[in-house]
Amino acid sequence: MADLSGPAPKCGWLRFDGSRLAEERGARYLQLGRLDLAERALTTALGQDVLASGQSFRRRGAVLTDLASIGARRQDPDQVIAYGREAVQLARATSSGYVARKLQRLRIDLGPLARDARVAELGAEIDALRTL
Numbered sequence: 001m002a003d004l005s006g007p008a009p010k011c012g013w014l015r016f017d018g019s020r021l022a023e024e025r026g027a028r029y030l031q032l033g034r035l036d037l038a039e040r041a042l043t044t045a046l047g048q049d050v051l052a053s054g055q056s057f058r059r060r061g062a063v064l065t066d067l068a069s070i071g072a073r074r075q076d077p078d079q080v081i082a083y084g085r086e087a088v089q090l091a092r093a094t095s096s097g098y099v100a101r102k103l104q105r106l107r108i109d110l111g112p113l114a115r116d117a118r119v120a121e122l123g124a125e126i127d128a129l130r131t132l
Contacts, residue, residue: 084103
C-alpha cells in the first residue's frame, strides 16, 4: 500500500497527497449527514500545518465553510459565525471564487438561523461576495 502521509511530489499532474485525506473525509461525512464524524475530520484538517493560516487559502476556506455548514445544520449560530466569518474574510482577501461559491451554498443552509442578527449579517456579507 502506498504511503500518502508525506507532501505531494513537485512533479507530474497528481496534486493529491495524504494531507488532503482529513478534509476530503470530512466533506464526504458532511454530505452523508454524519455531522460528528465530519466535524472531527474537518477539525483535524484545520489543525494541519498545510492548512495553517497563511498557507492554502482555498483549502482552508473550504474546511471553514464546511464547519460553518455543520453549525447551520445543528442550528448553532455561534459555530456558523465563528467559521463563516473567517471563510468570508479569506474569500475577500484572496478573491477566491471557489470559496465564495462554497459560501453561497452555506447561505442556503442558514434558513431558520437568519432570524439571529449575527447570522443575517453574515448572510449579507456572503451576498456581497457576488460582486467580487
